[in-house]
Amino acid sequence: DTGVSQNPRHKITKRGQNVTFRCDPISEHNRLYWYRQTLGQGPEFLTYFQNEAQLEKSRLLSDRFSAERPKGSFSTLEIQRTEQGDSAMYLCASSFGSSPGTEAFFGQGTRLTVV
Amino acid sequence: AQSVAQPEDQVNVAEGNPLTVKCTYSVSGNPYLFWYVQYPNRGLQFLLKYITGDNLVKGSYGFEAEFNKSQTSFHLKKPSALVSDSALYFCAVRDLRHNDYKLSFGAGTTVTVRA
Numbered sequence: 001d002t003g004v005s006q007n008p009r010h011k012i013t014k015r016g017q018n019v020t021f022r023c024d025p026i027s028e029h030n031r032l033y034w035y036r037q038t039l040g041q042g043p044e045f046l047t048y049f050q051n052e053a054q055l056e057k058s059r060l061l062s063d064r065f066s067a068e069r070p071k072g073s074f075s076t077l078e079i080q081r082t083e084q085g086d087s088a089m090y091l092c093a094s095s096f097g098s099s100p101g102t103e104a105f106f107g108q109g110t111r112l113t114v115v
Numbered sequence: 116a117q118s119v120a121q122p123e124d125q126v127n128v129a130e131g132n133p134l135t136v137k138c139t140y141s142v143s144g145n146p147y148l149f150w151y152v153q154y155p156n157r158g159l160q161f162l163l164k165y166i167t168g169d170n171l172v173k174g175s176y177g178f179e180a181e182f183n184k185s186q187t188s189f190h191l192k193k194p195s196a197l198v199s200d201s202a203l204y205f206c207a208v209r210d211l212r213h214n215d216y217k218l219s220f221g222a223g224t225t226v227t228v229r230a
Contacts, residue, residue: 004158031216042119042205042220043159056217091158100209100216101147101166106159 002026004107006092012113013082020078021110025094032075033104034067035091043091049075082114117142117210121221129229134196136224138189138206147209148189149218150180154202162204165189176200196228 005024013019025032030051035043046065047057051072064082069075079086089111093104118141128134140146147166151159163174165182173179180191189206203225207218 033217035218040222042207042222043218045217045219048217050216093159095216100211101164103149103161103164104218105161106151108156108158 004092004094004105006090006107006110008110009108010111010113012115015084015114016081018078018080019082019112020076021090021092021112023075023077023092023094023107025074025092026096026105029094029096029105030072031095031104032069033093033095034075034077035093037089037091037109038087046077046090079112082112084114087112087114117146117208117215117219119206119208119219119221121204121206121224123224124222125225125227127227127229128196130198131195134191134193134200134226134228136191136204136206136226138191138221139187140189140206140208141187142208142210145211146189147211148180148182149207149209150174150178150189150191151205151207151220152202153205153223159205162191196226198228198230201226201228 007022033048034046037043047067049069064080067077089109091109093106095102095104120139149164150162153159165172170182203223205223206221
């Protein structure tokens with residue numbers, strides 16, 4: 001499968017624990033995005049990378065959230081001291097090229113449940 | 116700030132009838148507009164996009180969408196709906212003026228096509 005891959009698919013964690021998600025974009029895609037989706041809502045932008053540089057972070061992204069893309073390939077999203085409000089589907093997407101007109105391809109997401 | 120509105124939470128049509136899913140947008144510059152579809156337990160799949168040129172764009176699975184600048188709309192259409200088109204549909208926008216790569220999504224419209 002050459003699509004965007006996300007792991008794990010599901011994660012249940014206790015409140016206060018740290019979690020880390022991984023995203024492997026489509027090969028050679030230089031841009032990588034993280035979104036969060038809650039039930040009944042559209043995906044909400046969190047952050048995005050161009051190669052290894054993190055170019056934009058949403059103001060909604062608290063300091064408990066951090067993302068990296070160390071070599072411009074895979075990316076990780078870490079949530080520290082999880083809260084019940086962090087329960088959501090976390091989506092990763094990637095796109096290729098320099099034009100904002102290129103479409104992004106999404107992974108199947110990681111569903112986080114904080115208990 | 117860019118935003119998208121999908122005024123209908125649900126659309127119900129009979130198989131074989133035309134399907135329309137409405138979307139209006141707000142950007143400070145010119146928009147790049149996208150439609151995605153989400154099936155249960157699947158990631159978002161790209162359907163079509165408007166970048167420039169012809170206001171009527173055609174996409175996957177027989178879908179098309181019409182860009183209307185004066186009404187700031189980008190409605191998704193299919194002449195003859197299938198039961199398999201039942202899914203959650205999202206409209207999204209990028210703001211060309213700010214060369215912005217993040218997508219802003221609407222809340223989604225659930226389409227149900229009855230046999």
